[in-house]
Amino acid sequence: MRAVVADGAGGPDVLTIVERPVPQPKPGEILVRVKAAGVNRPDVLQRQGGYPPPPGAPDILGLEIAGEVVAAGPNASRFQPGASVMALVAGGGYAEYAVVHETNALPVPPSLSMEEAGAIPETYFTVWTNVFERGRLLPGETFLVHGGTSGIGTTAIQLAKAFGSTVIATAGNREKCDACAKLGADHAINYRDTDFVAAVKEATGGHGADVILDMVGGDYIPRNYEAAAQDGRIVQIAFLKGSKVELDFRRLMLKRLTHTGSTLRARSVTEKAAIARALEEKVWPLLAQGRCKPVIDSTFALEDVAKAHARMDGGEHIGKIVLRV
Numbered sequence: 001m002r003a004v005v006a007d008g009a010g011g012p013d014v015l016t017i018v019e020r021p022v023p024q025p026k027p028g029e030i031l032v033r034v035k036a037a038g039v040n041r042p043d044v045l046q047r048q049g050g051y052p053p054p055p056g057a058p059d060i061l062g063l064e065i066a067g068e069v070v071a072a073g074p075n076a077s078r079f080q081p082g083a084s085v086m087a088l089v090a091g092g093g094y095a096e097y098a099v100v101h102e103t104n105a106l107p108v109p110p111s112l113s114m115e116e117a118g119a120i121p122e123t124y125f126t127v128w129t130n131v132f133e134r135g136r137l138l139p140g141e142t143f144l145v146h147g148g149t150s151g152i153g154t155t156a157i158q159l160a161k162a163f164g165s166t167v168i169a170t171a172g173n174r175e176k177c178d179a180c181a182k183l184g185a186d187h188a189i190n191y192r193d194t195d196f197v198a199a200v201k202e203a204t205g206g207h208g209a210d211v212i213l214d215m216v217g218g219d220y221i222p223r224n225y226e227a228a229a230q231d232g233r234i235v236q237i238a239f240l241k242g243s244k245v246e247l248d249f250r251r252l253m254l255k256r257l258t259h260t261g262s263t264l265r266a267r268s269v270t271e272k273a274a275i276a277r278a279l280e281e282k283v284w285p286l287l288a289q290g291r292c293k294p295v296i297d298s299t300f301a302l303e304d305v306a307k308a309h310a311r312m313d314g315g316e317h318i319g320k321i322v323l324r325v
Helices: 039-047 114-118 121-134 150-160 174-183 196-203 220-225 250-254 269-282 284-289 302-314
Strands: 002-006 015-019 029-039 064-072 084-088 097-101 105-107 141-144 168-169 187-189 209-214 228-236 257-259 297-300 318-325
Touching: 002 302, 015 174, 015 302, 029 114, 039 302, 064 097, 064 114, 064 121, 064 141, 084 097, 084 114, 084 121, 105 121, 105 209, 105 269, 105 318, 114 297, 114 318, 121 150, 121 209, 121 228, 121 250, 121 257, 121 269, 141 150, 141 196, 150 168, 168 174, 168 196, 174 187, 209 220, 220 228, 220 250, 269 284, 297 302, 302 318
Parallel strands: 141 168, 141 209, 168 187, 209 228, 228 257, 297 318
Antiparallel strands: 002 015, 029 064, 029 097, 029 318, 064 084, 084 105
C-alpha cells in the first residue's frame, strides 16, 4: 500500500510516499480501506520532528481516517466488512489501509461524505474531552475559544452553541471573524487589532469567560487568567506561542480558577473508547440532524500531501484540510 512518512525533519518537502505492507488487524481491531484522512497540527509537529509517534504506533503520519471496513481481527464484531466508519488512530492515517481498535471507530452518518467524515475524529474527540469533560462547559455559560477558524475552533463553536452556551471566538482577520460568526459565534474578536481581554469583558458585562479553550499558550496564559470569570476553567491543548511563560499565579487564586490541559494521541484505547461512546450518544444525533458539520477548507490527493501541509503552514485555512486517498 502507499503511505506517507517524513524523510527527516523539516518542511512539507520532507513528506514522502512509500510502499508499506498492508497492516493486519489484531484482536479487537478492524482493517479499514482509507478513503479520506484529516490533516492536523500534530501531523505538522511530527513532520518537524517535535512530536514522535507513541510506542507501538507506526511512523506513517495521520491521526484520523474515514473509509470502509474490509476485515476484522479476532473478537472484533461491531463492524462488518463493507461498513463505513471514521476513526481516531495513533498514527497510520495517511495510507491506503489502516488498523484501529473497533471501540475507537464510529459509524459514518449517512448525511456525511467520506471527506467530511475524515475531518471529524481528531477535532471532535479533542473538543468533547477538553471542553465538555475537563472544562465542564454548561448551557448558559460563556465559552471563549482561541483560533476560531482552525479545525478545533470551528468544531468547538458549533458544539458549544448546540449545547446552549454563549460563544466568543478569536481569529486573525475580518474574513475569519465573519466565518466564526456564520458558524454561530456570538462575538468574534480580531486579535490583531483588538485586545481580546477587554473585548471579552465588554461582551460579558464584566463577567468574563466561564470556559476558555487555548492552543496558543505563551503570553495568552496570563491574559486568559484576566479574561476568565470567577471559578473559570481554562483548558490548554497546545502551545503555538510556547509552553514557558513567567506568570503571576495570584489571579488563579483570587478568581478560584482551574487551569488544566490534556493530550489525546498517547491515551489508551480504553480512554479513547470512552470518548467515542460519549460522542456517539451526545454528538452523533447532532451530526445526523445537520446541527453541526465539519468545515472543509480544502481537499488534496494523497500524492499532494506536501501541498496540503503547505496550506496548513500558511495559516490561511478556515476549517479542516483533508487528504483523498
